[in-house]
Amino acid sequence: MLAARGLDLAVLPASTNVERPRNPEHGDYASNIALQLAKPTRTPPRELATAIAEALKQEKAIKDVDIAGPGFLNIRLSAGAAGELARVVVTQGKEYGNGTALSGQNINLEFVSANPTGPVHLGHTRWAAVGDSLGRIFEAAGARVTREHYTNDAGAQLERFGRSLYAAARNEPTPEDGYGGEYVKEIADKITGESEEDYREQGYRLMLAEMQKSLERFNVHFDVWFSERALHEGGAVEHAIDVLRKNGHIFEKDGATWLRTTDFTDDKDRVIVRSNGEKTYFAADCAYYINKRERGFDRCLYLLGADHHGYIGRLKAIAACAGDDPEKNIQILIGQLVNLMRGGEPVRLSKRAGTIITLDELVDAVGVDAARYSLARSSTDSPLTLDIEEITRQAPDNPVFYVQYAHARISSLLRNAQEMNIDKGELKTEQISHEKELDLLKALGEFPRVVATAAELCEPHRVARYLEELATTYHRFYDNCRVLPRGDEEVTDLTRARLWLVEAARIVLANGLALLGVSAPERM
Structure with missing residues (x-):
């Protein structure tokens, strides 16, 4: 599209932000690509957005594109394209939700x-x-x-x-x-x-x-x-002192050996070896951190108790004294x-x-x-x-029961389908068009993003809250969209498409619970 307008393709950014709008009325996805390209192409953003929208509308997977504000693109997928997600989830199975947000990181999680x-x-x-x-x-x-x-x-x-x-x-x-x-x-x-x-x-x-x-x-x-003993018995404490001394942060005072942590925002300098020659607990802290880094961990994550707030400054100072980036190589969470x-x-x-x-x-x-x-x-x-x-309590207002029950309810439905000799067969995505079906697909599509965000922010509660929202979305779907035929009703392509969607929901619930170390029961 840029080439057709005589614009330089070199201005294309390495990546652009495509996200789910908070308001479903704004479409399935939103992008600010026109705003990103406006300045380097010297084109008004709404003019550029209009051109991009027209190009996108030529794609079969896209139903419509609206332009909002100064040039935001609100994109709606066709029913068939949205339904493809069910195939993706079922095909990937236990791998669905996995991503690359922390790819390459070697984390020591203590x-x-x-x-x-x-x-x-x-x-x-x-x-x-x-x-x-x-x-x-x-x-x-x-x-x-x-x-x-x-x-x-x-x-x-x-x-x-x-x-x-x-x-x-x-x-x-x-x-x-x-x-x-x-x-x-x-x-x-x-x-x-x-x-x-x-x-x-x-x-x-x-x-x-x-x-x-x-x-x-x-x-x-x-x-x-x-073992803490291993630090003392294996010479790791002495080694750490040597490392810190070579980095220029060790000094002697009153017969004791100190680490000058105040150079790195700690509230006071710390004694490593007392005047009587006894090594302090802080010396072991230094040795332990340096030991982790020398074992090849590029990120050391400490999960400490509520009474350990004072450790944040001193541990980050240890990292800085060791020559590391305290904002990158060490992280301390207080529970x-x-x-x-x-x-x-x-x-x-x-x-x-x-x-x-x-x-x-x-x-x-x-x-x-x-x-x-x-x-x-x-x-x-x-x-x-x-x-x-x-x-x-086995009640809907108990979150763990609510989420596990959703999985068990789906498992029961799939067992019933099997007993009725109904196979989900080939997925015909154009069958998925009901509002509640599309709502469920949107919820399932959010799972990889939730996992990535939970990883980046160190917040597993995001997965739990997502599962609760997904369970609610599934129950609404189930209440509005009958899956299995009744009596002499025939099995249709819609039946099979909804079985794909139900199986996808089961997989995501199970995968999310597994991330929390919680079982996904098939019966309750």
Whole structure:
């Protein structure tokens, strides 16, 4: 079209923005290409938009093109072209929704990272659900992902845990700074040994194995369980200090070794080695970050608890001191607290764990699906309150039930079609023209964009909210468009076309639930 008007093709942009209008009355797609080309072609945008619209109308797949405002193009597809999406979804199956938004990225995704001194509890559980979902979404967007748990198996907390186990084995009171709860006695009874060191080391391994079992039960698998001890025992801390010193950010003061993090917006400089020669926890933080980068990860993502806001500045400063871009190579997300209720009343504290509610107790109370979906469907920026009775109710106002029921309802319809010996056969896309059919197609077409956006913004709740909207759109379609024939009615091309559309909806619901680590039941 540009060549026909004598315009230079070199002015064409490398990419242009084509999006779904918020108002369906504005068409299926909208583009600002005429505005992009107006200046380099020295052509009024509406004049250019008119020419582009006329060219687009020659395509069979396009029903109409309107021009809005200074030169926006609102494009409507023909019924046949819109219906092709059903074929695409069914053909791609489990791959539909996958894309390339994060293609080429090698991401280290660290989350949960609970101390091996007690069971995984409610404070860790939100990040378990969100972190695992993020890993699935990142992979769907084309990234390579390593899910990593950082185990704090060095330092004072593990020493206190060992003393607590040792005391429990001897029926002595819990040390003043120790750990309480029935789980301490349960673990102590499994330990064979005489010294506090025996109880510390065996107890640590038993507790770690229990944490791993609880997380696997929650459909959370880690590729790497990284030991803090390994940083100290393998020389990684000393290596990190050497790297930071070579970069010019280490200095000595009052007999201690410091990292000058204030050069990179941290609120104060940080001690790496105390004057007595003892390395600080911050030194391990430095070593751990540098270790990740040297393992080949170009993006290190930390998912930290609500009490870790102060870590953002210091971790980004570590990246900068290591010579990296703190806006590119490291990212820290802070998750807010979760409160658990039952019938509007706070759930009582765990008997086994003392002052906390464990992940296993949450799963026992509501199940994996309800817990994971409910924890992932809200932005982590805000505190979250879950009511056990609400998230387990089989009612349309319970989001996880609502979405899973839509999948089960479709599965039931497809089973009925099979029992009636109705095969969806060849898709004749021109049969798909009803308003509710087209609404469902538009919703299905949004899924890849939702996945890409959720990956880019690290917001898995976007997938959950999309699924809820899709379930609503499907139910409206089903209520207005009969799929299977009744009585002696014949099977028609419309029947088969709607079966394609129904199968496409089932696939997208299943794919979306899988990204959240939630099952897609065929019966409920």
